[in-house]
Amino acid sequence: MTEHVVIIGSGPAAWAAAIYAARANLKPLVFEGAETEENRIAGTLPLGQLNLTTEVENYPGFPAGLLHGYIRSAVVENRVSTYLEPLHEHRHAVTGPELMNLMRQQAENFGTRIITDDVVELTLKKPPYQLKTLGGQNFETHTIIIATGARANYLGLESEERFKNRGVSACAVCDGALPRFRNKPLVVVGGGDSAVEEATYLTKYASTVHMLMRRDAFRASKIMQERARTNPKINIHYFREVDEVLGDDKGGVTGIRAKNNREGGTEDFPASGLFLAIGHTPNTDFLKGQVALNDKGYIKYTTLMRTYTSVPGVFAAGDVADDYYRQAVTSAGTGCMAALDAERYLAAMGL
Numbered sequence: 410m411t412e413h414v415v416i417i418g419s420g421p422a423a424w425a426a427a428i429y430a431a432r433a434n435l436k437p438l439v440f441e442g443a444e445t446e447e448n449r450i451a452g453t454l455p456l457g458q459l460n461l462t463t464e465v466e467n468y469p470g471f472p473a474g475l476l477h478g479y480i481r482s483a484v485v486e487n488r489v490s491t492y493l494e495p496l497h498e499h500r501h502a503v504t505g506p507e508l509m510n511l512m513r514q515q516a517e518n519f520g521t522r523i524i525t526d527d528v529v530e531l532t533l534k535k536p537p538y539q540l541k542t543l544g545g546q547n548f549e550t551h552t553i554i555i556a557t558g559a560r561a562n563y564l565g566l567e568s569e570e571r572f573k574n575r576g577v578s579a580c581a582v583c584d585g586a587l588p589r590f591r592n593k594p595l596v597v598v599g600g601g602d603s604a605v606e607e608a609t610y611l612t613k614y615a616s617t618v619h620m621l622m623r624r625d626a627f628r629a630s631k632i633m634q635e636r637a638r639t640n641p642k643i644n645i646h647y648f649r650e651v652d653e654v655l656g657d658d659k660g661g662v663t664g665i666r667a668k669n670n671r672e673g674g675t676e677d678f679p680a681s682g683l684f685l686a687i688g689h690t691p692n693t694d695f696l697k698g699q700v701a702l703n704d705k706g707y708i709k710y711t712t713l714m715r716t717y718t719s720v721p722g723v724f725a726a727g728d729v730a731d732d733y734y735r736q737a738v739t740s741a742g743t744g745c746m747a748a749l750d751a752e753r754y755l756a757a758m759g760l
């Protein structure tokens with residue numbers, strides 16, 4: 410059987426595309442990613458980046474309120490108990506996991522089929538296109554919407570790799586509340602908005618948060634800089650680069666050795682955790698040169714205001730093709746565009 414539309418990904422772009430394609434009777438098939446340990450560590454589990462955050466205050470249509478009743482009534486029972494407990498019973502803005510489960514459910518309600526697996530290989534030489542999953546299944550499709558998003562960057566140190574999951578994390582919201590970090594000093598690397606967001610979040614649990622920056626300036630917006638500077642639990646250290654993550658096999662991370670790149674020498678920061686907030690990498694490795702990418706590895710759109718890629722019938726949506734806006738609402742917007750582009754392509758091909 411040849412699919413009409415395959416959607417790869419599970420963030421706002423993928424679900425928006427699925428809702429539109431399903432409502433156009435195209436019976437989309439979504440590969441939402443695999444629930445593997447590797448994906449957990451990389452931050453690419455099903456439901457995408459928003460699933461890693463707490464409240465989302467800027468997604469239109471979700472003013473703060475008593476959302477738990479609505480979510481319980483809208484999302485199938487087994488996902489509420491598996492993915493959404495505890496639902497907050499107080500007034501709150503929609504959380505990332507709530508929003509993503511609502512989107513997934515909306516797509517499923519219109520007949521979207523979902524496979525919980527990674528696509529690891531594409532053959533795009535000529536249509537219909539071939540796909541292979543991590544689980545070893547093969548599929549054929551007339552069109553593909555790539556909505557695989559992006560993932561957090563790491564420093565690439567051997568010691569960082571050694572302590573991943575034992576004190577080294579790229580997601581404060583996912584890991585910050587773990588007992589190992591509570592009332593302990595922590596280190597955050599980075600100087601952008603997300604670094605300040607992570608550091609601020611961690612102050613809820615940590616005794617102190619040290620922010621290390623390579624230069625003597627934040628990249629964060631003024632309002633976020635102010636937030637960091639006025640938080641009594643955040644200490645800002647300029648001209649510092651992580652040299653080594655210190656620790657032992659039993660307890661994991663015990664400190665961070667940082668180089669002073671202006672004055673020379675190193676300094677040890679006792680810490681039970683290192684949180685990286687140094688940007689993202691698009692999830693495009695599996696494309697293996699078959700779709701044109703830009704110099705940062707993001708998919709290139711070939712036509713202004715369209716989601717066309719370098720391969721006819723293959724469209725891109727969300728952060729995988731956007732290193733500039735990187736928002737849930739822009740991802741959902743391009744997801745909608747990609748579904749409409751796929752629908753029109755299929756109609757033009759008489760499929």
Ligand code: FAD
Binds near residue numbers: 418443560
């Ligand atoms: P993503 O959310 O990146 O999801 C893509 C998913 O596709 C991956 O996670 C993975 O599960 C799946 N996938 C990847 N590769 C494959 C493959 N080969 N096969 C199958 N599946 C695959 N934005 C806002 O607008 N408001 C916020 O408040 C906000 N807060 C944020 C907080 C945090 C901590 C983070 C990290 C991001 C936040 N963002 C926020 C940004 C927002 O999450 C992203 O812009 C948005 O999620 C991008 O959506 P996407 O659909 O492109 O894909």
